[in-house]
Amino acid sequence: MDAFKEQEYDKRFDISLWKKLLQFCKPYKNKLVILGLFMIGLAGVDVIFPLMSKYAVDHFIIPQSTDGILIFGIIYFLLIAVQAVNIFFFIDIAGKIEMYLTYDIRKKGFQHLQELSFNYYDKTPVGWLMARMTSDSQRLGSFISWGIVDMVWGFSYMILISIAMLFLNWKLALITLTVVPVLVVLSMYFQKKILKVYRKVRKTNSKITGSFNEGIAGAKTTKTLVREEENLKEFQVDTSVMYRSSVKAAIFSSLYLPAVLTLGSIGTGLALWFGGEGVIMQAITYGTLVAFISYTVQFFEPLRELARVFAEFQSAQASAERIFSMIDEKPQIQDHSEVVKEFGDILQSKEENWPEIKGDISFDDVTFGYKDGEKVLENFNLDIKAGETIALVGETGSGKSTVVNLACRFYEPNSGKIKIDGVDYRRRSMLWLQSNLGYVLQTPHLFSGTIKENIAYGRLDATGEEITRAAKLVNAHKFIMKLKKGYDSEVGEGGARLSTGEKQLISFARAILANPKIFVLDEATSSVDTETEQLIQQAIHKVLENRTSFIIAHRLSTIRSADRILVVRNGKITEQGNHHQLLKEKGYYYRLYTNQFMEEQEAMLLNA
Ligand SMILES: Nc1ncnc2c1ncn2[C@@H]1O[C@H](COP(=O)(O)OP(=O)(O)OP(=O)(O)O)[C@@H](O)[C@H]1O
Ligand SMILES: [Mg+2]
CATH class of the missing domain: 1.20.1560.10 (ABC transporter type 1, transmembrane domain)
Known part of the structure; x- marks a missing residue:
């Protein structure tokens, strides 16, 4: 305030x-x-x-x-x-x-x-x-x-x-x-x-x-x-x-x-x-x-x-x-008039002109800060191939969400370029990118309404059958059927009547249904019990198939299987590689992993 x-x-x-x-x-x-x-x-x-x-x-x-x-x-x-x-x-x-x-x-x-x-x-x-x-x-x-x-x-x-x-x-x-x-x-x-x-x-x-x-x-x-x-x-x-x-x-x-x-x-x-x-x-x-x-x-x-x-x-x-x-406030991020002419805008999208999205993403020398003078990312470079799963780890405030926010064009770089399929994304319409985007947040937002409506939010014309199939795919079907009214149960304002894990499963179903080319998961696996986590884990695997994805997670089990893991520190990539490569490097990731691994083992022993 x-x-x-x-x-x-x-x-x-x-x-x-x-x-x-x-x-x-x-x-x-x-x-x-x-x-x-x-x-x-x-x-x-x-x-x-x-x-x-x-x-x-x-x-x-x-x-x-x-x-x-x-x-x-x-x-x-x-x-x-x-x-x-x-x-x-x-x-x-x-x-x-x-x-x-x-x-x-x-x-x-x-x-x-x-x-x-x-x-x-x-x-x-x-x-x-x-x-x-x-x-x-x-x-x-x-x-x-x-x-x-x-x-x-x-x-x-x-x-x-x-x-x-x-x-x-x-x-x-x-x-x-x-x-x-x-x-x-x-x-x-x-x-x-x-x-x-x-x-x-x-x-x-x-x-x-x-x-x-x-x-x-x-x-x-x-x-x-x-x-x-x-x-x-x-x-x-x-x-x-x-x-x-x-x-x-x-x-x-x-x-x-x-x-x-x-x-x-x-x-x-x-x-x-x-x-x-x-x-x-x-x-x-x-x-x-x-x-x-x-x-x-x-x-x-x-x-x-x-x-x-x-x-x-x-x-x-x-x-x-x-x-x-x-x-009168101008949206900070707007499509250029030529872009609107070619690809349309929110009110009238010219989808017939939209190129097919593959999902290659590259950051070229990107510098960005939320406020003037502040730099969260500086000369940031990253190349991601279509279909690749990228995991981001790092301390809180290191810039993980920022990388993702930029990739989704929620914010634009102050300097440098972000290219999707080799073309600066500012030369394509925002709608084009964002309709190919799935985003699951740590506390996913559900809208007042039924579960069915919330899943269909990802694609309004989906049939009931498609909705059920999506829910089954991410293991949400079971808990939904346990509710009194099943898919027609009201979720309450902001999904208040569901647990965090349940909300996440619903938002995965939503993402699957929308079938985005690029998928983002921001810390979705924290704060749920082991059983739900396993359900979510399986759901994530389903969602990641054939998509370029960013996963930001504190739980290592989620990221272990990523194609590439990036360690972000002060807005810079300090380590990258897959799980085994990074463990061999004995750097930040190694310490993070061994610490957490030990904690998890301890917890398991205690539970047993
Ligand atoms: N909307 C915002 N406005 C201003 N500054 C922001 C905003 N969001 C993030 N920041 C700042 O940018 C820096 C990077 O934040 P970011 O959200 O990318 O961190 P993160 O790595 O995702 O952290 P966490 O693990 O806690 O989610 C932080 O210093 C933060 O204070
Ligand atoms: Mg974050």
């Missing part, structure tokens, strides 16, 4: 950002315009009601007559009906726009996440990505749709009320509207204050979400290390900052409304004072005064909504900024 610094988003208004958002709104342009029109209509009808009151006072109440009251009643009823229809439609349209926009933003984000390279995931916490995909997308969708609702309605309502007042009696209108400039100044002052505290609230909130994420993901570790109390303390510091800022924000918000209401009362007072005089001097009708009073009261009504929109504006902008920082 530490390495990842949350960017500060403090711009007041960022036009370029909203322009980008406009792209998302484009498909719903018509809907948005219609929504705006409905809101203007709603405000328009709202403004008519005080005029109706005026008419009622001047024509029915004061003269104490009922002439034409029926038509008046009908018109009144119709207005209410129109308003009801307006409300139905605007809620319907705004709700839909909110859904569509959120959906589109999430889809775009998810699609982009599929394309981003490993290095992006190295530096970006999962919690951060989750927040972008969930709450931020949601916030943007709802801000745009409901923000338009409130803004268009609020402004058109205030403007229409002003017009109606000027139309009724411009002198009285000008007198009552003198409070507006004061209102503007007051609003600006409070908005500035409120935005400032809200910004702090948001920043703290994102920190707290981070702690949540770490706290929950690391709950087991926390418990085993008895770190609960410290974690709680750290958490309390953040939450109390959050608490204080939130209270401050609430105080400012709660001061603002009464201030606005007071102004409203002053406006109403002015209307009564001058209007009352006008009525007495018979310059103004009673009804006009009544209409004026309701206008001054209503004039301030939209402010609450507008204030909310302004408060949300900043956080919506921050959401947009974060989402775009993700969407």
